[in-house]
Amino acid sequence: MRSQNEFSYGGDATVKRPELGKEISDQDWDNFVYNRKSLRGKHWELWQHLSGCRQWIKVQRDTATHEIFKTLKANEDIS
Amino acid sequence: MQKYSVFSLVKNALSNHENWDLAWKDPTPKKEYDVVIIGGGGHGLATAYYLAKEHNITNVAIIEKGWIGGGNVGRNTTIIRSNYMHDDNALFSEFGMDLWRRMSQDLNYNVMFSPRGIINLAHSDAQMNTYARRGNSMRLNGIDAVLLNREEVREIIPMADFSENVRFPIFGGLMQPSAGTARHDAVAWGYARQADDMGVDIIQNCEVIGFDVSAGKINGVRTSRGDIKAKKIGLCVAGSTNILAEKLNMTLPIETHLLQACVSEPVKPVLDKVVTFGAGHFYISQSDKGEMVMGGDLDGYNSYAQRGNLPTLQHVLTEGIAMMPFLSKLKMLRTWGGIMDMSMDGSPIIDKTHIEGLYLNCGWCYGGFKATPASGWTFAHTIAQDRVHELNAGYSLNRFNTGHLLDEKGLGTKTWIS
Ligand SMILES: Cc1cc2nc3c(=O)[nH]c(=O)nc-3n(C[C@H](O)[C@H](O)[C@H](O)COP(=O)(O)OP(=O)(O)OC[C@H]3O[C@@H](n4cnc5c(N)ncnc54)[C@H](O)[C@@H]3O)c2cc1C
Numbered sequence: 024m025r026s027q028n029e030f031s032y033g034g035d036a037t038v039k040r041p042e043l044g045k046e047i048s049d050q051d052w053d054n055f056v057y058n059r060k061s062l063r064g065k066h067w068e069l070w071q072h073l074s075g076c077r078q079w080i081k082v083q084r085d086t087a088t089h090e091i092f093k094t095l096k097a098n099e100d101i102s
Numbered sequence: 103m104q105k106y107s108v109f110s111l112v113k114n115a116l117s118n119h120e121n122w123d124l125a126w127k128d129p130t131p132k133k134e135y136d137v138v139i140i141g142g143g144g145h146g147l148a149t150a151y152y153l154a155k156e157h158n159i160t161n162v163a164i165i166e167k168g169w170i171g172g173g174n175v176g177r178n179t180t181i182i183r184s185n186y187m188h189d190d191n192a193l194f195s196e197f198g199m200d201l202w203r204r205m206s207q208d209l210n211y212n213v214m215f216s217p218r219g220i221i222n223l224a225h226s227d228a229q230m231n232t233y234a235r236r237g238n239s240m241r242l243n244g245i246d247a248v249l250l251n252r253e254e255v256r257e258i259i260p261m262a263d264f265s266e267n268v269r270f271p272i273f274g275g276l277m278q279p280s281a282g283t284a285r286h287d288a289v290a291w292g293y294a295r296q297a298d299d300m301g302v303d304i305i306q307n308c309e310v311i312g313f314d315v316s317a318g319k320i321n322g323v324r325t326s327r328g329d330i331k332a333k334k335i336g337l338c339v340a341g342s343t344n345i346l347a348e349k350l351n352m353t354l355p356i357e358t359h360l361l362q363a364c365v366s367e368p369v370k371p372v373l374d375k376v377v378t379f380g381a382g383h384f385y386i387s388q389s390d391k392g393e394m395v396m397g398g399d400l401d402g403y404n405s406y407a408q409r410g411n412l413p414t415l416q417h418v419l420t421e422g423i424a425m426m427p428f429l430s431k432l433k434m435l436r437t438w439g440g441i442m443d444m445s446m447d448g449s450p451i452i453d454k455t456h457i458e459g460l461y462l463n464c465g466w467c468y469g470g471f472k473a474t475p476a477s478g479w480t481f482a483h484t485i486a487q488d489r490v491h492e493l494n495a496g497y498s499l500n501r502f503n504t505g506h507l508l509d510e511k512g513l514g515t516k517t518w519i520s
Contacts, residue, residue: 028413032403032518035357049503056515057355057446057502061344063406086358087406 033069036081103299126298131305134331135163140310142166144175146338147293148478150302157486160301167309171290177440179363179397182472183281187236190496192243198476211292213284220281220376225270233276248277270381320459336461341441343464355446355502357517360401362410362439366432368392384421402518410439444517449508452494
């Protein structure tokens, strides 16, 4: 168990940057930069163990109860 | 409606205060209204009031899932100000300041508006320069701003830490003398009482659970107390905006985050201004009861919890003690939290949507209490006339698409650090 203080938040982990070199619409870009679902309940998000090993991880957390269901490494895909 | 006055107070005292009228009724929802406002917070109530008062639209319902005033309007720290640099924010907020000054008279309800002044402290030369620039922008827009040096600040708030060996010495500050506070509950109740009197139905314990949309038009809402038809619907649900947006298949430039506040035990009058720390997020004022009212950072991750966690509170209060060391001697009386509709540029959205008859009021971040009258006034105009007023033209939904952001603090889209 590590203290919450050691971790720093990195936002919604389901947001994907549009692929480089491909034609994308303004709407795609908007969705990447600004638009968020931010719902109540299960939420995949990025955290960094900033005051520790400095690794980025993906965490599935309940935004109402803060219960944590799953964690993944930053490069693992959310299934 | 009974007018509240010293005479009605005396008259009712003679009958042991047993014969006061109810401040608002508890109607059963009708099948159809001209306008339905979702959310009985400050903004929803003010919108209904101005729809009736300014536009003569009184066949209106406010649908509130809990009780009116139970959301952020009853949880905030009541700071009212217009110390903005960008024209859109400055003009909108200063229009609101005028409404605040008249509010107790207009509503026949004492909202205890107290224009005691706000001081934003500066802790470096660079920050003094930024404040000079902001102060000048404010004055160009007709808003009062005074740049204070260290000695002038010391005269006003001698209890702050002016010793030499501190990490963030006070260089000076920017003051808006006309800023202040008001009693938040009274604002909600005052608008509710007048709106009810003009014919608005205030429907509590009624949750909106879905929408009836067809062919790009809104026809009504589904609620926990049955379907209600309306050709015009206004969303004023603050921290629940993302939840209702999803039911409308809309994804908005909004994230839901938690903000905490706390009050100390009551003490004798010591602080007659609102003061903000300039090297982090901490602000403080003293309530009429004597409690020190304090707040600061968001909890830092998406949250619907409506109550906060300790690390943020500890962090915020550490800043408070750095600024005013006497605070360390006080006991904490209460802490609480509210869920905030954080927009991606820190400014709100008051606009029409791509669905005909559906209007959006959201993105208030942690500054929506002061906006209550101006938001209600402009939103009522937008709904009644089906077009935005020049005061809220800058608060469009598509500004994110066109690049016309209103990022007052220049912080970008990481809403949780703003
Ligand atoms: C701790 C804290 C401190 C703050 N400090 C300040 C400050 O000093 N100055 C300032 O200007 N602002 C401040 N704010 C921000 C301010 O309180 C909000 O921006 C503002 O109150 C939001 O507008 P509102 O009053 O309409 O929201 P609310 O009062 O939250 O109203 C929204 C209403 O919608 C209802 N609702 C939600 N979903 C549904 C549904 N599905 N069906 C029916 N009803 C629904 C809710 O129950 C709620 O009553 C603070 C907020 C917090 C939490």
